[in-house]
Amino acid sequence: MIGIQYIIYVTCFLALLIALINYFIIKRMDAGNAKMQEISKYIAEGARSFLKAEYKIMAIFIVIIAVLIFFFLDVKSTPNVNEGLFTAISFVIGAVASIISGAIGMFVATMANVRTTAASRKSIADGFGVAFRGGSVLGLSLVSFAVMGILTLYLVYGALGFDVKTTVEVLTGFALGGSMMALFGRVGGGIYTKAADVGADLVGKVEKGIPEDDPRNPAVIADNVGDNVGDIAGMGSDLFGSIAESTCAALVIGAVAFGMTGSLKAILFPVIVSAIGILASIIMLFFVRAKKDAKNVEWPIKLALIGSTVLMAIALIFVTKWALPASFSLNDVTYTANGVLYALLSGLVSGLLIGLVTEYYTSSTYNPVKKTADASKTGPATLIIQGLSVGYESAVIPVILLAATAVIAFKFAGLYGVAMSAIGMLGTLVIALTIDVYGPISDNAGGIAEMSGLEKNVRKRTDVLDAAGNTTAAIGKGFAIGSAALTALALFSAFVTAAGVKTVNLLDVKVIGGLMFGGMLPFIFSALTMKSVGKAAQGIVMEVRRQFKEIKGLMSGKGKPDYDKCIAISTKSALREMILPGVIIIFTPVVVGLLFGVEVLAGVLAGSVVAGVVLAISMANSGGVWDNAKKYIEAGNLGGKGSDCHKAAVVGDTVGDPFKDTSGPSLNILIKLMAITSLVLVPLLLVVKPLF
């Protein structure tokens, strides 16, 4: 029989091949008229210039962290293996793989956006096809890179003669690399996108009274670039981190469970599951089509998600039995292969349910958004209170689902089950990412249609595409948070397993102190990122005002705005503003771990997950609710555009912007990155005696 590793490689190559074909299909498509191409070029160039600036800093950062890992993690726990060196190598490869994935996504998206606009001149179905195809390129390549990266490193370290425990230990560097890049993507990108958005709106819409996406606004390109930076590169790196981290977590625990004697397919089972997910997603990608000039395109998108979930579930029933031993033992308890299957399925199903709950709370079809819009009748204050409470409320079911998933997974397969439930939830990642990227492509397509002054019916079609994108963005965010939470729990499990800790006693008040400290972190982190958006937006506001004042004929459309300047300012301030939050994330585990030891650090991690998940869900959903309440009013309800209700809703939407696109999603990074950092630190923590 062919070795399992070859089957996985073939799957990944197949996925990459399809991604490449999709890329060429899109490239050869009609890119519209000269005006459209010019605008699209601006966006593409802006995105590239942000990435370039970001990459420079990332490169320095990667080198510094790699060097630190090299020097501090070589604790000689395994004779003859320089653990620091190989963890550093894994780290660099993980970081680079994440960066390449993000770059591919941005590159394709900035090419697909204008072609979506062009195709929308024919029909909604055509436009939808381009946007969805564009999204699939990132989905397919990102997951393949993650899977291949981990598999390759595993095989290489094995070939170098490392035992399984050492191999998975140094492999965690890969996940750390991917996750640290997500810090730039999500936090830096999140600040960038909202600074540009808020800055553009404050001067353009409020002060100058020109519409959104007006080419006279010097910050308009930065705003459109922001959609790509935050929602594609940011979301992508976030989920790259999730899959890399949960896979590494499962490998670490699996190495203990299946030990030195376990078969390769048992140890590599987490990677196999992701490969199955790739296959299931590829099948669904072939089926997703929108009807010619459909009224809305939400259905094909949901079909893709539900279909891949079902396919995946069926496949897992067979593969789990084949790959895993009928029973295995972990922490002195015996579990079965079936137990692992239940863990996988519980993750898979709860991922879908969380997405649907998120949709209920944030779509204007349902009551929560309608009631929030209603609250605008008594002004912005009541609208904001209502939106905040909807956000808080929307966290209830997802948190219960996540807790139940973790408990079920643990009951049936111990800490290994917890890690596998995260892998299960991420099983549909290819489709989830495709949907995520579809959103900003359609959003940009609408912007390009507006800026290049296309006919009204084209704009109407791109609006339909965009509307579906907003709903799916909500689902995608729910999914990202849910998987981040399970990933964090998986990493937590791997951390305590690797550290050999058998109990973390909640009655030890030091642990409670750790919990409280950890529970406070998401709040300070949100405070910092919210303030950063404000500060960065201030810079854009000044620059846009300056250009309107100094560039002659800008308002009349004769002068040419300096788009690059705004992009440069957003870029610079976003990268500057992410330093402090980044430092908090990375140094908390180091300081707590070295000063107070593993148990207290476990408390901090648990506390950050407990408070972080609720806060992340509620911030993301409050933001979504305000956004859609505004759109609901703009659709002609409660007096429509320009009414007092609309003005109130605009205030809500502006409050919601950093909520849903900066602070909320950044919390994913907080909880995951702290946990993976702790996991990587384990060898060091085992040899250093805590000070207190």
Add this chain to the structure above:
Amino acid sequence: MIGIQYIIYVTCFLALLIALINYFIIKRMDAGNAKMQEISKYIAEGARSFLKAEYKIMAIFIVIIAVLIFFFLDVKSTPNVNEGLFTAISFVIGAVASIISGAIGMFVATMANVRTTAASRKSIADGFGVAFRGGSVLGLSLVSFAVMGILTLYLVYGALGFDVKTTVEVLTGFALGGSMMALFGRVGGGIYTKAADVGADLVGKVEKGIPEDDPRNPAVIADNVGDNVGDIAGMGSDLFGSIAESTCAALVIGAVAFGMTGSLKAILFPVIVSAIGILASIIMLFFVRAKKDAKNVEWPIKLALIGSTVLMAIALIFVTKWALPASFSLNDVTYTANGVLYALLSGLVSGLLIGLVTEYYTSSTYNPVKKTADASKTGPATLIIQGLSVGYESAVIPVILLAATAVIAFKFAGLYGVAMSAIGMLGTLVIALTIDVYGPISDNAGGIAEMSGLEKNVRKRTDVLDAAGNTTAAIGKGFAIGSAALTALALFSAFVTAAGVKTVNLLDVKVIGGLMFGGMLPFIFSALTMKSVGKAAQGIVMEVRRQFKEIKGLMSGKGKPDYDKCIAISTKSALREMILPGVIIIFTPVVVGLLFGVEVLAGVLAGSVVAGVVLAISMANSGGVWDNAKKYIEAGNLGGKGSDCHKAAVVGDTVGDPFKDTSGPSLNILIKLMAITSLVLVPLLLVVKPLF
């Protein structure tokens, strides 16, 4: 030597005597002209009618819970003692003591408010004297009632022949009773006060354009009643709960530590500490005076707080040595009397520090409020984002202080230390309560001056008194939250001690699930209470609109508004709206405990404390920041009253109203009441096997 119990009784009687004298002094004071007395009568009657309505429901509630306790808690764990019966008796006495304290506070405050106005016609110092004296009546009587209630029950149960363990077990009913009344006071009262406030403002200020505290507004009396209901009865019952709960928690753990052989003074040490606090406060009450026509009166208030802290600390050094054995053993660890002293001092000091940090973040003298006011330049959205992030940020130091206090206390005196740190923090409770009540008295005094059309310089003086009240209200809220957090930790410690649990393992994912569920509760609880304010306010709005439409000559001042109707509506809807939050609080421990057992319940409690404390602090402080940002602008900054900045600040203030006066403080009740309910349930949980 005289028994320690007599010394405590004498102290309490002395405090009650002083309270009584203060009451008579206030009563004999000038109550102003006829107009002032009429308005004051309306407020007093409104307060009474709210209390009456509340007491009816409370009575039913007390009977039901007492019956439930009687039937379900008689688990025959101690032969010959009907535990259910005596826990029910303790419960009823605790509830009644809490109710009487609240009623005294309301009664005196509604008498002192108009006399403060009258005295302010002479000088600020006179006005200050009345308001402060009025506050001291509640402070002195509430703490004395709590101490005497617990002491008396302890002695009676001892005389009935119960052993120490059984005695303290059935004594916990007292704390449960006090704490459940706080549910009505804080949650019901919180909804009442803000529904009336928001309702009055929405129609009066926004629609009709009449100023605040205008007697033509039919909801104006309900609004003024609300200040008393929320800030006096609500705050009082909250803190009555805290001291009763933390004392019971300390007694439960102390019973294990000092056991059957411990001397009475060792076992009663928590009560002794509170008695010392009463003495220290009495001394300081004699020293607090404002200078004749001082520019501000914050200093004497702070002096009282700092002075009683210092006196208390000095006294504790001697008393601890005298009352406690040099060393004792708990959970197989030996601790010293000095260790308990450190625990007490850490609580005492961190209570003061939390108050001062809260003041920094919410006073318009410092940067946080100024920067938030500045953010109004770019509209309400940026002001709200800024206020939210200041709130989040303001939780950092208090959470670290609380965690550090708990850790220090635990290190030096184990779980007993944790309970004693809460007692230590509450050592200055008499002064803290005096200050708390001082606030609404001055606020009402200002309202009465306005409504009865007194000269401008009187209104100016009451404004000075009120300004100090706002600052001290912030300190008081911080203190209430901090002590609630430590009390919850103390109850948590008592809960696990009583349940005989030695470890609650964080690596058992059921516990993590419990943590996540518990962490979600503060959010859903806040969502519910915020929505309740909105709903209740809607009722007021309709009624006020109706009166303006139907009552002839109301706007011209000739018609007479129907104040009672508004009071009745607020009362009814507040009591209706608190049902669901109340049910969640009380049934969560019952359901979780019976279904999943003690360990998972411990996780839920810890999770609710972790998320609840941060959320409570940040909500209270965000609200305070917006309130004072508005006042800062009204003082003439950034364009002053009526400017765009001011309009933005009004939006922030309205969002902040339910934050700081309803949802935030209600979280204190959530975390404490769940914990005390769990503690009371222990005998039941020990005999029932969990389902899962």
